[in-house]
Every structure is written in C-alpha cells, then in structure tokens.
Amino acid sequence: MTTADGPLGLVETQRVVLFEEGSPLVLASGRELAPVEVAFETYGTLSPERDNVVFLCHALTGDAHAAGHHGDSSERGWWDNIIGPGRPVDTDRYFVVCPNLLGGCQGTTGPASTDPRTGKPYGLRFPAITVKDLVAVHRALLSHLGIERPMAVLGGSLGGMQALQWALDYPTEVPGAAMVCATSRLTAQNIAFSAVAREAIMRDPDFNGGDFYDQEKGPELGLALARMTAHITYLSEEAMRQKFGRRRQDPSAPTPDPDAPESDFEVDFEVESYLRHQGTAFLDRFDANTYLYFSRMMDRFDPFADNQVFERLKTLVTRFLLVSFDTDWRFDSSHSRVIQRQLARAGVPVSFREIESPWGHDSFLLEVPEYHRTVDTFLDSLWRER
C-alpha cells in the first residue's frame, strides 16, 4: 500500500482550530460542537488564482498523512503512489489538501478528544455525525487556507461518499468529483459486516460504554476482530488465493501437534497470520469509538433517498468520475452504476470506468496503471478548463 521510493520528502501534519465555543460547528442533527480542531497536510503550491486545489477525502481508517514521510523515508503516506511531481495528483501543478476526518482519531476532533463540558474524553457522548458534517468541516478548512473552492474532490470508498455529498450540498462549488469504489448506499450485506464489527467492539469487556481511555487497555479484542473481518472484504477471493492460497506458515509443523493441542487452533495457514497481523497492527493507530461513529455514519448514508435531491442535482456544476474495480466485492461495480444512473438521469456529466484489477476493494490504494491514468486524465482536464 505504500512505496519506499515516493517522490515527496519530509512532510508535516498541521493542526488548526476551525470552530470555537463562540462559533461552534452546527451539525446536520442541529447539535453544536466546539472546539473543532483539524489535522491536515498539504503538498504542492497554491496558485496565485487559488484555483488548483485537489482535495483528498480519506476512507474509514485513513488519516491526513497521504503522501511523503515524517522522518523515516521507508514509512510513507497511505496514498503516496498517486501523489507527487509527475504523478496523477501532480504536486507540480496542484495544491493538495488532505485532512483527518471529523470524528477521527489522528489529530482531528473526535470521540477521544476532551469534552469541554466535562474535561474528559467524549467517548460516546461525542455527537453522531454524518457525511454532511465531514464536508462542512472540509469547507471550513479551505476557507481557513484562503481558498473559496476546490478544483476537484477525490476519494476512495468513504472518501468518494464525501466527494458526492460535497457536490450535493454545495452544488456550485465543486467542478470535479472523483469517486473511487464508492457507494451512495450500503447494502444489507454491507451493513451486516458493519454490525458484526460494532458488536465485537461494544461487547468487548474492556469497552466500558466507550469510556476506556484511562484504562490500561481498551476494547482491543473487539477492534482487532473488526479489522480482521473488514480485511476479508477488502481483498477479492482471487487476491487471497494468489497471495496466500492454502500455504501453511510452517509446512514442517505437525498437524495436529499432540503436545500442544491449543496451538492447533492458532495460526497455521498463511492467511491466518496475515489477518492476525492486520488486526494487531491496527490497535496502535485506531480508536474503537471512531470505528463505531464512522461505520454507523456509512450505514446511514443514502443521499439519493432525499426527495429534494433530483431538483438539486440539476443545479450542479460538477463533472463526476466514477471508478470501480471488477473484483471489488465490498462496494462492487453495481454501487457505482446506481450513482451513474442517478446523476445521468438529472443530466449531470458523469464518466464511469470499471477497471480490471485482481486486488478487490484494496485496489484503490494500489498502483493500478489504468486507474492512475484515468485519475490523471480527469484532473488534467479540470486543470485545463479551470
């Protein structure tokens, strides 16, 4: 998912308080939230006309650190392969902005932040959020940077959902929106996977109703299980076959080992080792409460269910690019087709590409040449038309 030879060097995460007590963020639910601090990174240079902004929206478990490194050049941002001089998100041309999402756990205000009313972490007292709220914060961040509007909004999965919501909520402000393996509405099966993840977290004995921040450990069992299950849905069956097949970690190990019966149920096949590693590594960087808030927000996202949306679509200035991958079964191509139909029906310009890639949903993070070329062309055309 990252490359060791990315072109960007040392980058820095910045932080800014965008909403304060006297001027709070008013959420879609009507509730108010303050302070709201946002962590973000930028790459490239803002043009004098301030019209070269590519705004990146991250997915469920992403963060503001999309490209470059923070000191160790072998550890690079999550989208490093698409960002940099001469790359599709070309930092010689574009001014790239990537924030951590509202409700997140990598520097932006979320459930782990201090609730000013109590002086303690919010936990589940953090207000419920919607994709509309994420977009409101994105806009406020642009204003803070002295930018009126992005040239393009780009994101994969939940990131794509934000691009769509931005165009719907601010129909005259988004010239281009690129949604990669995104959805306008989760299916029952998608929600089912969300539900199991939440169940794992909330039933963990260390969850403590979300107030686990001062405990020795939080709901690590539940969060690791949520991550492991999610990873099954991020890879295609074919990708798992190619990567792991039925290979065993230690082909010489006896099965079963009569001297260690319990070990018989621990890691044996390589795919088990991979999943366990994914589950464990996640604990260091993610907050279980953020997982709850984001997964529930995704379940409820359904912008085309709004009766007003068709009229609103007619006022859009946005051109859309939809990209899906043929082996993605988390949000398969039918999700993109639903979006395409809704947009096209209202006369919104939309281009949809289903791209071949064996890697399933994970493809959006990988250097799939046709995908990168498609994004490159889309951004380039917006740049020329700006």
Added chain:
Amino acid sequence: MTTADGPLGLVETQRVVLFEEGSPLVLASGRELAPVEVAFETYGTLSPERDNVVFLCHALTGDAHAAGHHGDSSERGWWDNIIGPGRPVDTDRYFVVCPNLLGGCQGTTGPASTDPRTGKPYGLRFPAITVKDLVAVHRALLSHLGIERPMAVLGGSLGGMQALQWALDYPTEVPGAAMVCATSRLTAQNIAFSAVAREAIMRDPDFNGGDFYDQEKGPELGLALARMTAHITYLSEEAMRQKFGRRRQDPSAPTPDPDAPESDFEVDFEVESYLRHQGTAFLDRFDANTYLYFSRMMDRFDPFADNQVFERLKTLVTRFLLVSFDTDWRFDSSHSRVIQRQLARAGVPVSFREIESPWGHDSFLLEVPEYHRTVDTFLDSLWRER
C-alpha cells in the same frame, strides 16, 4: 429452515457407546479415543436385505435430529422438509440414519465430554479430528445397527465432505454419494472466515484455554460473533437484500437519538436484529470448543492433495451427485466443479447440477423444488439398482 407440517411425528434420539477402553477408536492421527458414544436418530424401516440405508451427514452446526419432533410438533428437525413418506428422502422406502458427529456437542463424544483420565471435560485436550475420523465412526454406527453398507450417503456443506471421504476411504462400500454445496478444499477466503471465528472464541476472556464448562459462562461473546459472521456467508447478498434491504427496525426512532448516544450503535437496521438473534440463539445449543475443532478440521480437509488418491479413485464403486446453488458464495459452484473434474478424470460417474436459488449457501436446508427433485431422482435410481 423447518416446516411446521412435516409428516414425521415424534422421534427419539438414541445413544450408543461404540468404542470402549479395551477397543478404542484409533484416529487418523494415531491417537486413541474411548469411550466414544454416539447420538443418532433413524427414520423408516430397515429392509430385510438391509440395503435401503440413506445415511445423512450433518453440517458444521447440525445434529442428529434431522426430522420429526421431540414433543413439540412446531419445532422440527433441521432437514424435516426433505425427509418423510413421499419426500425425496422417502421414509416409506429408505431407512434413514443421522448421527451427531464425533467432536460434536449434541450427544456424541466431543470436547465437552468427560475425559476418563481426569474425570473432567476434555476441553482442548480432546484430540484433533479429521473427516476420516467422522467417517470411521459413521461406519461403526452402521455395524452396530447390523448394516454392512449404506445405499447412499447424503450431506450438505461439511456433510458432503464426509460423503466424499467415505467413498475415498472405503471405495467398495458406497454405491451413491450426494454432496450438496460442498467442497474438496477450502479457499484462502474460506479459511480467513474460519480464522476470525476462532480468534473471536479463543480471545474471549471467558474462554480460559477451553476449560470453561464449570464457569458461570463460557466464551459467549466469541461464539456469538463467530455465528454472526458465518451467517453473513450463508446468505447471498441478494437474499439479504430481499429479506432485509435497508429497512429499519423502528422507522420512527430518531437517528441519532440525542438522549441515548450509545443506543445509536445498537440495532437500527433489520439485518442487525437478525444477526444478533442468530448469534444469541446459537449459544443455547452449541459448544465453542466444537466450533474450533470442526472449523479447523474443515480448513485442513483436502483429500485430492493426496498423491495416492487418483489410483484409489479408480477402484470406487460410487456414483456421485454434486449439487451447487448459483448464489452460494460460501462454497460456490467452482468448488463442485473441482470435485467433478477430479472424479471424472479418474472415470468415476458423476453428475453435477448447478441450481438457481436466491438463498445462497442456506439453500441446501430449504425446499428448493429443483434441488429436491434432483435428490429424489438420484436416490430413486440407487434404490432401483440395488
């Protein structure tokens, strides 16, 4: 999965000790196990020639109670819809035998049984078992009933795996083997789902290394999560869409409810309620250790990997019926095609039918007319040829 108007009335689960200390069961691993008690049910009448036996092998979470009822006629066996007078598994013709599997938790010796060496439940000191061991016990049960060989062995999922193993291990003894949505080898993705289930159970704080039988509660959290995740794989995405869609449990409930933030992450959509119910109901009837043993046994099943198997296949007297369902994504049709190719290559008679059904893997438990007709025809032809 059951029908209230099944034709069989009151049935009884019987129990028999098949292996004792002086004459233990020798497992494929070389280890010995005794005593081995087996719970089983029979339906219909054994013919004087003892040649009308249809042996049913149950799946991961099944039991000996396949048909009829135990006193409450509204609660019927798990395969009640296919068994009875005039049904495909016709009790006017066939003598039907269905045992609980070795390692199980519904009357047959398994991890919850008393280890005679310690006087306590085996827990994870129960020996690892293979599908070969299940079949060895099935044969011993038939011997006990005075039967030399079955006319047919029939099973879905893990049940079908037993039918295949039986034919391979005793090539002259199985005239017919019907494998419904079965597999000869799990894929990496199948193993990945197994691994998450095991992780959920073994990391549960109440697991206690498998010694939870005298605790107030066992690893209920883990077992419920395992069951919930499994249920996602038993239904097709389309079946979930039809059954639940994005319908909410209580459409009038506020989302979010500002007065009860934690409740926002509990059940909201109907599919969440369904999964939670499946998880909870399972706790009453299933042993977490059995889940570990059976899932690991399935991961390791790979009979065609044995170099000797091709020569052995040439000696089979078995005719095979393979049935898969077009929307099954747990063991999709490609699993059956692998089996078909292996058998056909060795000249073993095999008939494969992929049947349309929206219900995914669960279809094998449901009254899908074409499927039931196919089983009916297969058993009928074996009966005529016997």
